Amino acid sequence: MKNLLANRVKTLSPSATLAITAKAKELKSQGIDVIGLGAGEPDFNTPQNILDAAADSMNKGLTKYTPAGGLPVLKQAIIDKLIRDNNLEYKPNEIIVGIGAKHVLYTLFQVLLNEGDEVIIPIPYWVSYPEQVKLAGGVPVYIEGSSEQNFKITAEQLRNAVTDKTKAVIINSPSNPSGMVYTREELAEIAEVAVEKDLVIVSDEIYEKLLYNGLEHFSIAQLSEEVKKRTIVVNGVAKSHSMTGWRIGYAAGDAEIINAMTDLASHSTSNPTTTSQYATVEAYNGPQDSVEEMRKAFESRLETIYPKLSAIPGFKVLKPQGAFYLLPDVAEAAQKTGFTSVDDFASALLTEANVAVVPGSGFGVPSTIRLSYATSLDLLEEAVKRMDNFVKTKWQD
Known part of the structure; x- marks a missing residue:
């Protein structure tokens, strides 16, 4: 059979964020308590006025x-x-x-x-x-x-x-x-x-x-x-x-x-x-109140979680000014815990600590991991505890 695929897709890399989210969902379906910090989407529902407008347009035959x-x-x-x-x-x-x-x-x-x-x-x-x-x-x-x-x-x-x-x-x-x-x-x-x-x-x-x-x-x-x-x-x-x-x-x-x-x-x-x-x-x-409410929630989470993440051994974290991501450099943590790459470190966080993060290699910075704080504060704090315990347990001077 002739080559089925066009050359333009042969070097295409899959989305790292979607891949890690899919893996986390797979583990969750097996009953494993995984905390997913990979997805790039707010954890709030679409505001009610917008849902109502959508329903109204459908009911009007639009x-x-x-x-x-x-x-x-x-x-x-x-x-x-x-x-x-x-x-x-x-x-x-x-x-x-x-x-x-x-x-x-x-x-x-x-x-x-x-x-x-x-x-x-x-x-x-x-x-x-x-x-x-x-x-x-x-x-x-x-x-x-x-x-x-x-x-x-x-x-x-x-x-x-x-x-x-x-x-x-x-x-x-x-x-x-x-x-x-x-x-x-x-x-x-x-x-x-x-x-x-x-x-x-x-x-x-x-x-x-x-x-x-x-x-x-x-x-x-x-x-x-x-x-x-x-x-x-x-x-x-x-x-x-x-x-x-x-x-x-x-x-x-x-x-x-x-x-x-x-x-x-x-x-x-x-x-x-x-x-x-x-x-x-x-x-x-329509009203923009919900936009500001969500922004304030993300800011509050950032202020709470940033110092705790920064305190994990081998994590170097710049405080972000916007969006809902943290991009800590974890090269030292990976090396001190026995991993040859941050990608391997991130994989172990998922399978051993049950925390899903996105390896920074997908963003051109292989010494980092990306964490989304678009999830509840309780889950964020638990995820940081798991990562901290994971690093401290495996740390080798």
Whole structure:
């Protein structure tokens, strides 16, 4: 039989976060008391007003196809949100609604990249960025944002990484997996390089509502009209409104790029789920109290769990400023407990301590593990106790 698979998928790596979540669920189904800290989704239900709006739309018979790029009423809700929250003005033809921010990014890279085009990806990175770039024929180029730089890249690093083939740079702030946030000044310096080198800026802002210690979100597109023209803002309701399963995200930016994305969507997805679109209209137009309540809950968990995690021997933890992840460097803990890699250490945490974490190798930082604190405080505290006991029991000087 001929080779069945296309070359483009042969080097594709599965999502590390989804893989660890699946393994944890498998062990739970066997009756094992596993605490899962791998999933990247809030543990709150979607707010009731949004559920009611979805049900109302179905009861009214609003269950048919919509335009490929999204309902006009939803595009308007997004436009209003961007003005209200980000002081950014867009027209309907500069907005596309997609099946989650992940698929919006996938579609963006498909229309943006030609074979061999380079995309600069800061390390640590969200697991899907490199794979999506490669699937579009692009070449990921990595810049390390070291722990000494708070997991952020500098403008100088960006300038040095640009070549004749560089098409775009990805900025994810607040970051998955580090939770770090770029300042306005840092974004301005990066934008200056992007303008100088004629780069497209892909600004992933999906965690914008989850900021702590009084920080306020600032989009790189807010810097100037010149920067805005070359920036594609990607966002959605998954994290902000606890709507991960509804699968609604959007992109805002250059009309030519948005039009191409819409044309591609018309041949690949037809349209985002109709009911989810009406739910998202309510998410953006309705009360926002639940968004702030959830943010406060995550901040409270972070303040409680961070010092306890930092106290585990061999764990070096930078305190995040946003999102709901911690990214401790556990290389010393892994070495002192007899493991040759952090991946093996993380695997043993799951099978021996019954705590599921995501190995940092999936994010380009193999000395780390990612823990999500999007779960109850009781479970978080129990997970830290298990990890602490695991390390102390196996520690060898």
